[in-house]
Amino acid sequence: MTLSLSGTVCIGSFTLRTEVSAENEIIAITGANGVGKTTLLRLLAGIINLTTGSLLIDGVTYDDATTDIFVPANKRGVAMVFQNETLLPFLSVRDNIAFPLRMSGMSRSQSREVAKEAISSHGLSKLAYLMPRDLSGGQSQRVAIVRAFISTPKIILLDEPLSALDENARPELRKFLREKMSEISGYKFVVTHDRQDVDQISDREIHLN
Amino acid sequence: MTKRKAISRAPWFVGVGAVLGFIYICVPLVGLLRKISWSSLVSQVSSGPTRDALSLSLVTSISATVVSVFFGLPLAWVLARVRFRGSSLVRALVMLPMVLPPVVGGVALLAAYGKSSGLVGALLFDSFGLQLTFSPIGVVIAEAFVALPFLVMAVEGGLRAIDSRYEELASTMGANEVKKFYLVTLRLLRPSLVAGIAVAWARALGEFGATITFAGNIVGRTQTTPLAVYLLLESDPQAAYALSFVLLVICIGVLVSMRDKWLGSRR
Structure with a gap:
C-alpha cells in the first residue's frame, strides 16, 4: 500500500515541483506561506x-x-477539511454529514439515519438540526471532521484544520483528530503551521520549500 | 443608527435634490391611482379583451422567462467561469438587447425570423410551414430577446460571488458534475437566480417595442397588456388605467419579493 507522487504543477506563473511517497501514515506538510x-x-x-x-x-x-x-475528485475516495467554512452553508449538520453518503448512492433516508448515528456517537446530538452559521468554530470543525470520516475515505486531506480555532480549543480537537485518523487506514495529510500538530498528530513531516 | 446619522448629515442641496427626485417618481404613480375608478376596476380588468391581453401577457412572459433561464444560465456560467479570447465581445453582444432600443430589436428579429425574407425565418417557413412572426411564439421570442440579458447579468454576478471551494468540496465528497451543479452551484446561486428571474420576468411583461414590431398587435393573439393599454388609452381610458394599475401591482409585487436583494430590509 503506497502512494507516490512525482511531478510538477504550473498554475499561471506559479510552479510546484513535488516528490511525495506515503504509506498508511499521517504526514504533516509544513512550509512557508505560498x-x-x-x-x-x-x-x-x-x-x-x-x-x-x-x-x-x-x-x-x-x-x-x-x-x-x-x-477526478469524485472518484478518488478523498475527504477534505479546510480551516473554516468546510460545511455546505445551506445544509443542516445532519445533512452535511449525510452528503458524502448520498453521493455514494445511499438513499436519502438511510444516509440521514447513518448520519444521525454518527452524530450521537460523537456526542453532537444537540447540533444535529443546526445550520453551519449557528455553530462555533470548534463545533463546525468537529462536524467537518466527522463528515470527512463518514464514508471511510482512502485519502484524508486536512488544510490547517485547527488554525482558525482559539488556542484553548485546539488541544481537544487535536486529540479528536488523532483518534479519528488512527481509526482508519489510508493516506492522511495535514497541512499545518503549528509545531504541536506536527508533534502530536503526525507520524512524519514533509517540509516544502 | 449609522444610516440615520448619514442621512441627517446630508447637505441641504443634496436633500432638496433627493426630495425632488422622489417626487418626480411618485407624481405619475399618484396621478395613475387618482384616475382609477375603483368601483368598476374588477369588471374592467375581467372584461373580454383586457382579460385576454392579461392572460396572453402572463403566458408569454412566463414562457419568455423560462427561455431566458434555459439560455441565460449556461451563458452566465461560461461568461463568469470560462476564460476565452473574445469573452468581453461575447458579453457585450449578450448584453446589447438591454441598451438597444426595443423597436430596433424587433426589426432585427424580423430580419432574422421573418417568413418571407428572414435569415432563418424563410427557411423555417419554406421547409416546415412554420411562421414565427405575428404569432404568440413570436411574442415569446421578442420578450425573451430583451429579457435574457437581465437574467445573464444577475446570474453572472452571482456565480462570481460563489466561493468555488464549496463546489470543490462537493467533488471530493463524490458529487459528479451534474450533482455538483444541481445540489451545490444552483443552491448557492439561488438568491441571484431568483433576482434574475424576477427582473427578466418584469422586463418581459412590460415589453412593447420589440413585440409590436415583430409579433404585431393582433387582439387575442399577440396583443399583450402593454399594447392593449396603449390602444385602450384612445378608446377606453378607464380600462387602460385599470390595466396599468394591474401591471403596477404586479411590479410592486416583484420588488417586494426581492426586498432582500435590493431594498436590504433584512440583514
Whole structure:
C-alpha cells in the first residue's frame, strides 16, 4: 500500500515541483506561506491535475501527464477539511454529514439515519438540526471532521484544520483528530503551521520549500 | 443608527435634490391611482379583451422567462467561469438587447425570423410551414430577446460571488458534475437566480417595442397588456388605467419579493 507522487504543477506563473511517497501514515506538510501546501492537497484530491509527472495510488495511476489519465475528485475516495467554512452553508449538520453518503448512492433516508448515528456517537446530538452559521468554530470543525470520516475515505486531506480555532480549543480537537485518523487506514495529510500538530498528530513531516 | 446619522448629515442641496427626485417618481404613480375608478376596476380588468391581453401577457412572459433561464444560465456560467479570447465581445453582444432600443430589436428579429425574407425565418417557413412572426411564439421570442440579458447579468454576478471551494468540496465528497451543479452551484446561486428571474420576468411583461414590431398587435393573439393599454388609452381610458394599475401591482409585487436583494430590509 503506497502512494507516490512525482511531478510538477504550473498554475499561471506559479510552479510546484513535488516528490511525495506515503504509506498508511499521517504526514504533516509544513512550509512557508505560498510554497504550495494547499496546491499539493488539491493535486492529491483531484481538483487540479499534474502538468508533468504522475500520481500512483496502490499501483493504480490516478494522474499521468504523459498519458492524460486523470481520475477526478469524485472518484478518488478523498475527504477534505479546510480551516473554516468546510460545511455546505445551506445544509443542516445532519445533512452535511449525510452528503458524502448520498453521493455514494445511499438513499436519502438511510444516509440521514447513518448520519444521525454518527452524530450521537460523537456526542453532537444537540447540533444535529443546526445550520453551519449557528455553530462555533470548534463545533463546525468537529462536524467537518466527522463528515470527512463518514464514508471511510482512502485519502484524508486536512488544510490547517485547527488554525482558525482559539488556542484553548485546539488541544481537544487535536486529540479528536488523532483518534479519528488512527481509526482508519489510508493516506492522511495535514497541512499545518503549528509545531504541536506536527508533534502530536503526525507520524512524519514533509517540509516544502 | 449609522444610516440615520448619514442621512441627517446630508447637505441641504443634496436633500432638496433627493426630495425632488422622489417626487418626480411618485407624481405619475399618484396621478395613475387618482384616475382609477375603483368601483368598476374588477369588471374592467375581467372584461373580454383586457382579460385576454392579461392572460396572453402572463403566458408569454412566463414562457419568455423560462427561455431566458434555459439560455441565460449556461451563458452566465461560461461568461463568469470560462476564460476565452473574445469573452468581453461575447458579453457585450449578450448584453446589447438591454441598451438597444426595443423597436430596433424587433426589426432585427424580423430580419432574422421573418417568413418571407428572414435569415432563418424563410427557411423555417419554406421547409416546415412554420411562421414565427405575428404569432404568440413570436411574442415569446421578442420578450425573451430583451429579457435574457437581465437574467445573464444577475446570474453572472452571482456565480462570481460563489466561493468555488464549496463546489470543490462537493467533488471530493463524490458529487459528479451534474450533482455538483444541481445540489451545490444552483443552491448557492439561488438568491441571484431568483433576482434574475424576477427582473427578466418584469422586463418581459412590460415589453412593447420589440413585440409590436415583430409579433404585431393582433387582439387575442399577440396583443399583450402593454399594447392593449396603449390602444385602450384612445378608446377606453378607464380600462387602460385599470390595466396599468394591474401591471403596477404586479411590479410592486416583484420588488417586494426581492426586498432582500435590493431594498436590504433584512440583514
